Amino acid sequence: MTLQVVFSPIPxxxxxxxxVSGHPVDSITGxxxxxxxxxxxxxxxxxxxDCFQLQPASIAKRxxxxxxxxxxxxxxxxxxxxxxxxxxxxxxxxxIDKARERNLP
Numbered sequence: 001m002t003l004q005v006v007f008s009p010i011p012x013x014x015x016x017x018x019x020v021s022g023h024p025v026d027s028i029t030g031x032x033x034x035x036x037x038x039x040x041x042x043x044x045x046x047x048x049x050d051c052f053q054l055q056p057a058s059i060a061k062r063x064x065x066x067x068x069x070x071x072x073x074x075x076x077x078x079x080x081x082x083x084x085x086x087x088x089x090x091x092x093x094x095x096i097d098k099a100r101e102r103n104l105p
Contacts, residue, residue: 008062010044010059012099012102013099014044021036028040042077044063045063045078046075049071055068056069057071059071
């Protein structure tokens with residue numbers, strides 16, 4: 001039997017968001033609904049969906065066992081926010097750049 005190792009960029013993106021925001025990773029992946037935590041999750045979800053083509057179920061599992069339908073709604077909200085909010089766009093660009101520096105797939 002051969003084991004296949006499947007890499008997910010979600011833990012790395014969560015750690016970057018935690019380092020930048022000062023929130024622990026557990027808060028980012030946890031159930032709290034504070035605006036800044038929701039924004040961090042939205043940015044992670046957007047990068048995971050659009051740059052890494054991860055499926056909502058995969059993202060949901062790694063972001064605290066969320067509902068996959070919620071992940072889709074968050075991605076749509078984040079795309080609209082990225083177009084309207086320069087700071088949010090800068091943060092998502094920062095996450096993408098960090099992932100590229102690490103040569104993530």
